[in-house]
Amino acid sequence: CGSSSCYGPSHPAAHVRHVKRMQPGAPNATSSPKAELEWGQINFLHTTDTHGWLEGHLKEQNYGADFGDFQSFVKDMRQKAEKLDVDLLVVDTGDLHDGNGLSDTTSPNGVLSNSVFEQIDYDLLTIGNHELYLSDIAYLTATQFAKFYGDKYLTSNVQIFNNATQQYEYPGKQYRYFKTKRGLRVMAFGFLYDFTGNSNASVVTKAADSIKQPWFSAAVNYTEPIDLFVLMGHNAIRGSSSGQTISTIQKAIRAMQPNIPIQVFGGHTHIRDFTVYDTGSTGIESGRYCETLGWVAMDGIKSKTYKGTKHPKGVPLPTHPAVKVNTTNPTPPPPAFANLTYARRYLDWNRLTFAYHAEGSQSKSFDIKKGIATTKDITSIRQKENITALYGCAPQTWCLNCAPFGSPNSIYTVLSQALAATVINQTRATVPRLIILNTGSVRFDLIKGPFTVDDSFIVNPFSDAFQFLPDVPYANAKQVLGILNHGSFQKREEIESRDLETSDFNFTPLTGRSVEPCLDASASAHSDGLRRRELQGSMTRGRHAMIQRDTTLTPGYTTKDDFGTDGDDTVHSTIPFYYQPNDFQANASFPTDGSTPSTVDLIFLDFIAPNVLAALNTTGATYSASQVSYYLPQTFDTHAYLPAYAQLAWQQNVPNCPV
Numbered sequence: 001c002g003s004s005s006c007y008g009p010s011h012p013a014a015h016v017r018h019v020k021r022m023q024p025g026a027p028n029a030t031s032s033p034k035a036e037l038e039w040g041q042i043n044f045l046h047t048t049d050t051h052g053w054l055e056g057h058l059k060e061q062n063y064g065a066d067f068g069d070f071q072s073f074v075k076d077m078r079q080k081a082e083k084l085d086v087d088l089l090v091v092d093t094g095d096l097h098d099g100n101g102l103s104d105t106t107s108p109n110g111v112l113s114n115s116v117f118e119q120i121d122y123d124l125l126t127i128g129n130h131e132l133y134l135s136d137i138a139y140l141t142a143t144q145f146a147k148f149y150g151d152k153y154l155t156s157n158v159q160i161f162n163n164a165t166q167q168y169e170y171p172g173k174q175y176r177y178f179k180t181k182r183g184l185r186v187m188a189f190g191f192l193y194d195f196t197g198n199s200n201a202s203v204v205t206k207a208a209d210s211i212k213q214p215w216f217s218a219a220v221n222y223t224e225p226i227d228l229f230v231l232m233g234h235n236a237i238r239g240s241s242s243g244q245t246i247s248t249i250q251k252a253i254r255a256m257q258p259n260i261p262i263q264v265f266g267g268h269t270h271i272r273d274f275t276v277y278d279t280g281s282t283g284i285e286s287g288r289y290c291e292t293l294g295w296v297a298m299d300g301i302k303s304k305t306y307k308g309t310k311h312p313k314g315v316p317l318p319t320h321p322a323v324k325v326n327t328t329n330p331t332p333p334p335p336a337f338a339n340l341t342y343a344r345r346y347l348d349w350n351r352l353t354f355a356y357h358a359e360g361s362q363s364k365s366f367d368i369k370k371g372i373a374t375t376k377d378i379t380s381i382r383q384k385e386n387i388t389a390l391y392g393c394a395p396q397t398w399c400l401n402c403a404p405f406g407s408p409n410s411i412y413t414v415l416s417q418a419l420a421a422t423v424i425n426q427t428r429a430t431v432p433r434l435i436i437l438n439t440g441s442v443r444f445d446l447i448k449g450p451f452t453v454d455d456s457f458i459v460n461p462f463s464d465a466f467q468f469l470p471d472v473p474y475a476n477a478k479q480v481l482g483i484l485n486h487g488s489f490q491k492r493e494e495i496e497s498r499d500l501e502t503s504d505f506n507f508t509p510l511t512g513r514s515v516e517p518c519l520d521a522s523a524s525a526h527s528d529g530l531r532r533r534e535l536q537g538s539m540t541r542g543r544h545a546m547i548q549r550d551t552t553l554t555p556g557y558t559t560k561d562d563f564g565t566d567g568d569d570t571v572h573s574t575i576p577f578y579y580q581p582n583d584f585q586a587n588a589s590f591p592t593d594g595s596t597p598s599t600v601d602l603i604f605l606d607f608i609a610p611n612v613l614a615a616l617n618t619t620g621a622t623y624s625a626s627q628v629s630y631y632l633p634q635t636f637d638t639h640a641y642l643p644a645y646a647q648l649a650w651q652q653n654v655p656n657c658p659v
């Protein structure tokens with residue numbers, strides 16, 4: 001196809017129904033949580049990296065709740081906190097779009113989905129890098145989202161250009177000092193990692209520079225007493241890359257305030273994780289894409305003004321000191337932290353989980369009216385934006401991480417075919433070409449069955465376009481992919497941030513997620529709990545299987561963190577997870593007789609153009625940015641090639657498509 005005019009839903013009349021709702025307690029819906037949550041004097045619900053998935057996972061019932069359900073749950077949990085006479089804060093750490101049709105079909109992204117997100121009465125929020133790649137989104141964030149949440153939106157090191165004043169200004173506050181309902185005195189910050197991919201609409205101050213600024217030490221040594229620091233960051237909570245930012249800030253606070261607990265909320269690397277920094281300081285990261293809701297309970301915080309209950313009655317209490325599991329002879333805490341105890345839990349994002357934990361707080365049913373209204377809003381945005389329209393019917397599931405790179409079930413295998421078939425400049429159609437994309441541009445599994453507008457954004461949300469260098473000597477061009485994947489020019493933060501002490505690259509990670517259809521291309525009902533159980537046997541493998549094999553377990557996250565292996569609220573069987581390279585490549589129009597071409601068109605995404613040029617020039621070539629031009633109109637971008645392919649390859653399956 002090769003131009004934006006020829007993509008668009010092939011069957012505008014054919015739509016997929018909104019949500020097959022799971023009722024709490026419905027048989028075979030998903031597995032129940034393992035036990036009640038622990039509650040302390042202060043408790044936190046944490047979301048991060050929602051990336052527009054506010055409709056929940058329509059094809060994975062385990063993550064099937066939507067933001068209306070979450071809204072009901074938050075209300076229920078606030079009521080429960082009232083009954084227990086303790087505090088509850090609800091926190092989000094950014095990346096609100098780029099990942100789902102609900103957020104990404106509008107211009108700018110998020111203009112409708114933000115209003116759904118805003119139904120949650122968050123207490124504290126911070127900004128993600130996806131709020132800053134494009135100027136129009138940065139402006140939307142500054143002029144609407146930041147204003148909506150007011151003092152609760154913290155952007156400690158991010159400024160956005162204000163057209164009215166012609167100045168870079170903080171869209172949120174740099175810090176917030178407040179008293180919780182029960183009187184805990186909190187000082188909160190919200191930092192973004194040392195991000196450099198932002199447009200010129202924003203400025204990000206590096207952590208190392210921020211901590212030297214007078215406002216920061218003034219806030220840490222505030223004029224009023226502080227009982228607890230809440231340090232939010234759109235950063236990994238550990239590791240050498242974005243995790244470095246948070247540890248720089250945490251250490252700076254600790255150096256000035258040795259006796260005040262610091263609780264960190266991280267994000268960005270899309271994993272479940274919990275870490276211990278010192279005897280009064282821990283951090284949680286709560287996954288991605290509305291798959292995970294993080295829970296932290298803290299007890300034993302010293303405070304002269306806290307008026308609530310210290311050890312709430314009738315619920316389990318936090319029991320972990322801030323010490324890594326299996327630590328022999330831990331350093332004794334200073335007296336200020338002697339009574340501090342913690343609990344953390346990663347909740348699967350479904351209505352069964354929400355109803356289970358809200359138990360006892362609901363007057364009649366789990367749902368509240370406003371939550372039901374939010375669910376209706378989501379449905380009407382989906383209809384209005386036409387995101388349920390079909391492009392075709394995917395004949396199997398291809399996944400991001402559950403299959404080895406290059407294998408038949410790997411998503412990069414089918415995407416390479418799609419790129420070869422659709423990224424064609426008709427004037428150069430017969431010229432052999434290599435097409436290089438960053439694997440980071442691909443965000444989620446491609447699931448067997450109806451392939452809708454929504455699914456096309458779920459797999460490829462970005463508007464990165466195809467540039468090229470014409471007639472590059474093949475001897476040079478063929479080396480580029482290997483050089484990029486070697487890692488000198490591009491780094492994958494998600495890999496760096498993981499604890500790779502066992503160097504189990506290319507095998508099972510410390511935490512995985514449910515991707516069951518990948519394991520059986522014939523599985524037609526993605527949301528069928530029975531099917532999950534049937535498939536389970538083939539999924540429990542790997543050195544890091546943390547849980548007892550049990551035929552009743554459903555596959556999903558099996559997390560190992562600094563507190564051990566008991567963090568997942570629903571116990572799962574382990575699923576395979578394979579790390580993927582930085583970039584992948586398709587080739588097309590190569591000689592059919594097996595001979596090698598002397599030159600090729602080297603095509604790549606504008607997002608990685610500097611990396612590709614740098615890699616190419618290490619092969620002895622001397623190309624400059626001025627020689628790069630667009631291979632196709634910019635409207636035919638990373639988001640466009642898969643819909644174009646679906647229309648070519650998967651339309652004929654539509655009449656028999658399993659819905």
Ligand SMILES: Nc1ccn([C@@H]2O[C@H](COP(=O)(O)O)[C@@H](O)[C@H]2O)c(=O)n1
Nearest residue numbers: 095129133268269438440441462464607
């Ligand atoms: N235009 C873009 C923007 C981002 N990416 C990819 O997303 C990654 C960052 O996503 P997080 O959710 O982890 O913040 C970035 O590293 C790129 O791989 C892209 O491909 N195109």
Ligand SMILES: [Zn+2]
Nearest residue numbers: 049095268270
């Ligand atoms: Zn993210």
Ligand SMILES: [Zn+2]
Nearest residue numbers: 095128129268
């Ligand atoms: Zn991010």
